[in-house]
Amino acid sequence: MDIRLSGVSHSYDNFEVLRDISLEIPSGRIVCIVGPSGCGKSTLLRFLGGLEKPSRGEVLQIGAPPSDCLNPLTYIFQDFALLPWRSVRGNISLVLEDHGIRGARADGIIADVLARTKLSDFAKALPKQLSGGMKQRVAIARALAVNPAVMLMDEPLSALDSQTRELLMDDLVNLWTRTPFTAVYVTHNLAEAVRLGHSIVVMSRRPGEIREVVHLDKPLDQRQHGDPDLEEKQKYLWQLMREEARAADAELVHV
Amino acid sequence: MSDLHSPSTAARQVTFRGGGFAPSSPRWIGVAVFVVLLSLAELGTRQGWISPLTLPRPSDVLLTFQELYASGLLWAHLSVSLTRLLVGAALGASLGVATGVLIGLFSYVRAGLVPLTAALFPIPKIALLPLFVIWFGIDEGSKYALIAFGTFTPTVVATYGAVDNVDRSLIRMGQSFNLSWFSIVRKIVLPGAMPGILSGLRISLAIAIILLVAAEMLGAEYGIGAYILEAGSLYDLERLFAGVTILSLLGITMSTIIGQIERRVLSWRQ
Amino acid sequence: MTEFTRRKALALLGSSAAAVGLASPALASGRKITVGALRFTSHSGSFIGFERGYFADAGLDVEFKFFQAATPMAVAIASGDVDYAVTAMSGGLVSLADKGAVKIIGGALSEEAGIDGQKYLVSDAAYQAGITTPAQLAGKSYGITTAGSSFHYMGSKMAAAEGIDLKFKPLQKVGAIIGALKSGQIDAWSIVPHLAKPLAGSGKVHIIGNVSDYLPDYQVTTVFTSAKNASAEQQMTRDFLAGYSEGVAEYNATMIDKAQGDEGVQALVDLIHKYVYADRPREKAAKSIINGTMRLNEGAAMNTASLQDQLNWFQAEGLVDKSISLETVIDPSYVQTLG
Incomplete structure (x- = not known):
């Protein structure tokens, strides 16, 4: 299943956030969206998953999601969004219960996603007992449980320290390599973008427009921390963004 | 580097200026305060520098309490009061939680009921007692109604405040996984609001105990409140204090029970 | 508790004996006292005593303090804020008497055969x-x-x-x-x-x-004061009762025996109306005041038999301590006792 944005614009009251965005997200690929803060990249992600409606333009699903897909468009949030009163297991079963999946079938799915995210030993733990990285792995496990057609990831690693971030990036790469999934990955961190993105969409500051789409052909599993060609790409991206970021930083916060 | 160790510069310890502002509460001090106050009262009434008009002798209060217990009347008073408290508070609190949740979830209910609640909250419910007697009868009905009404408004306010404070990102998460409206309310909103609801309940139940005495002003033969009022009109200080002590114990018990519930239900909190 | 009261009372008696010996005639003193009252016709004895100057004649400068109910008035007597008052012998009053705070010193209102009562x-x-x-x-x-x-x-x-x-x-x-x-x-x-x-x-x-x-000769209300006044301020207490009794005598003579005819009744109604039903027009109030006429005890005489019966009842109901005797509650030395 592909997703297409065509002519999407958005404003809050008279405050223009996004202008004329058209973009294609092909199946089985990770598309990273980078841009200075306030460029509307998170808003764009909310349009993709139907949590918000753009003022103009369309968000289209092309083709049907696979039949075993419970929740085609599934988010992973920056703040993890785990229910603190439910255990790891309970947090995952939460999203299965509404589909009538309980008992042995639920146990099977939960055991599988916990194994894939290396959390099998922590099924009974409460979120407060877990580190930030573990919490985000639970959120990833929860997303995997509904077998999404597209994963919508909103700065999933921004709340974590840099070591944990490296480890989780490795995990994401492994997950994708085993079973390729479609993902839109919003970040302000260029290193993450060059590690995980098959294509990288660079946005201008507000009102957000697409400045350039950069493609990376190197397979994900061959990319390493500190690869010279990735460094090169990252530098190039930074050149594109530098002025925008400076200008965005100098703007007054508009609430 | 060298002059760090040179004898010419006087070295002195850095003055400690942290500490304090972190009170802990050793349990025995609370007990000791009670013991000291009671012994002073006992001594004063025995030696006569506290007149029997001012304060009853603590040992006499204890004796009165024992007599009350031995006569079987303690249970007669306590059972009706507890029933009134439980029925009234259960009615008021459950209606209050339901209303509070509705206010927290629906714009029209909020627009309609928040001003009404604000208008009802400051009314001294005791003033409405004669009206309740007409509406609900002089027997148990008016007493349940008074206590229920008194616990209702603070519960509503605490509940919708708690619902407002539920992390919106959790609700957004529920929606992003296509959870039904009912599932979101039951599995995300209610548990998330629980800490606020429980702490509101603490206040509501204390108010319920205060109102118990008021409710038993009209037409109650038995009940702790009736017992206290009777003692007051007879100027029987021993019985008055015995009754007040029972109310205090009731309050402590209630608060302990809620503490236990909080510990069980809210174990997930940091 | 009773022991303490007695000791205190004895001490006070001793000092009062000395005081009485030295006392100058009360008539000239113009002593300030506070009298507690409810706005009921049964308190007319005090109102007439004040308005007609009977208290002043007895050497007392009376100030009224009004209450809504009998119990707070009894508590005010006990605390010394009020010197004399009229109210029913309630359980609260008996308890306060038992604590050595108040004493009943006379009768005010009683049921009497042939006169419209409760x-x-x-x-x-x-x-x-x-x-x-x-x-x-x-x-x-x-x-x-x-x-x-x-x-x-x-x-x-x-x-x-x-x-x-x-x-x-x-x-x-x-x-x-x-x-x-x-x-x-x-x-x-x-x-x-x-x-x-x-x-x-x-x-x-x-x-x-x-x-x-059911209760012939029921002593409905009584005159009472603090135990201190009863024992240590005998002259003042006698002066109060004298002024009060004159008020009562005029009330009974005018309102019940019609000694001054209808004119006398109307004049007294005007006086009482200042205190009772003051918020109602004269005509309406007059009807209620005349309707409410009951004979007050002449000379503040009290019916000790009725008081004893009431005390027995309080004790039988478990409302007051069984050990309390009538002597603890009343001081019969000031007025004539009946029954």
Whole structure:
């Protein structure tokens, strides 16, 4: 299943956030969206998953999601969004219960996603007992449980320290390599973008427009921390963004 | 580097200026305060520098309490009061939680009921007692109604405040996984609001105990409140204090029970 | 507790004996005293004593302090804020006397054969259901202010005489009882005639009996003061009772015996109206004041037999301590005792 944005614009009251965005997200690929803060990249992600409606333009699903897909468009949030009163297991079963999946079938799915995210030993733990990285792995496990057609990831690693971030990036790469999934990955961190993105969409500051789409052909599993060609790409991206970021930083916060 | 160790510069310890502002509460001090106050009262009434008009002798209060217990009347008073408290508070609190949740979830209910609640909250419910007697009868009905009404408004306010404070990102998460409206309310909103609801309940139940005495002003033969009022009109200080002590114990018990519930239900909190 | 009281009382007696010996004639002193009162016609003795200058003649400069109920007034006497007052011998009063705080020193109002006294009332609903005599009240609810109040006593003695059971409903205030009786929330009550008659006139309440049928010579209200005044301020107490008695004498002579004819009644009504029903127009108030006329005890004489009966009842009901004797409660040295 592909997703297409065509002519999407958005404003809050008279405050223009996004202008004329058209973009294609092909199946089985990770598309990273980078841009200075306030460029509307998170808003764009909310349009993709139907949590918000753009003022103009369309968000289209092309083709049907696979039949075993419970929740085609599934988010992973920056703040993890785990229910603190439910255990790891309970947090995952939460999203299965509404589909009538309980008992042995639920146990099977939960055991599988916990194994894939290396959390099998922590099924009974409460979120407060877990580190930030573990919490985000639970959120990833929860997303995997509904077998999404597209994963919508909103700065999933921004709340974590840099070591944990490296480890989780490795995990994401492994997950994708085993079973390729479609993902839109919003970040302000260029290193993450060059590690995980098959294509990288660079946005201008507000009102957000697409400045350039950069493609990376190197397979994900061959990319390493500190690869010279990735460094090169990252530098190039930074050149594109530098002025925008400076200008965005100098703007007054508009609430 | 060298002059760090040179004898010419006087070295002195850095003055400690942290500490304090972190009170802990050793349990025995609370007990000791009670013991000291009671012994002073006992001594004063025995030696006569506290007149029997001012304060009853603590040992006499204890004796009165024992007599009350031995006569079987303690249970007669306590059972009706507890029933009134439980029925009234259960009615008021459950209606209050339901209303509070509705206010927290629906714009029209909020627009309609928040001003009404604000208008009802400051009314001294005791003033409405004669009206309740007409509406609900002089027997148990008016007493349940008074206590229920008194616990209702603070519960509503605490509940919708708690619902407002539920992390919106959790609700957004529920929606992003296509959870039904009912599932979101039951599995995300209610548990998330629980800490606020429980702490509101603490206040509501204390108010319920205060109102118990008021409710038993009209037409109650038995009940702790009736017992206290009777003692007051007879100027029987021993019985008055015995009754007040029972109310205090009731309050402590209630608060302990809620503490236990909080510990069980809210174990997930940091 | 009693020991302490006695010791204190003895000490005070000693000092008072000395004081009396040195006292100059009270007449010239113009001593300031505070008299507690409820705005009821039964307190007319004090009002007349003040307005006609009888207290001033006795050498007292009286200031009134008004109360809404009898119990706070008793507490004010105990605390020394009020020197003398008139009220029913309630359980609270007995408890305060037991604590060595107050003493009954005279009688104020009593039931008397041949004079209109307090009435038993029933709600219209009960009346329509066929209750026309107190004997038919078995199992019915009966309004009282608080346990140990005069209402409780009147109901309980009637029930005992008729061999029936009543359900007593404490409602704290006379106003609340009237409301409950009118709306049929309670079945029966008893009250002084000046309240009973207009209530019966409204048709929502019916008079079914006289309290005096069950409690002849019932000492309804008494004059009381602090134990300190009774023992240490004998001259002042005598002066107060003298002024008060003159007021009572004029009230009885004018209102009941009509010594001054109708003109005298109207003149006294004008005087009493300053204190009682002051918020109502003269004509309406006059009717209630005349309706409420009951004979006050001449010379503040008190019926100790009735007081003993009331004390016995309090003790039988477990409302006050069984060890309290009448001597603890009253000081009979000032006035004539009856019964």
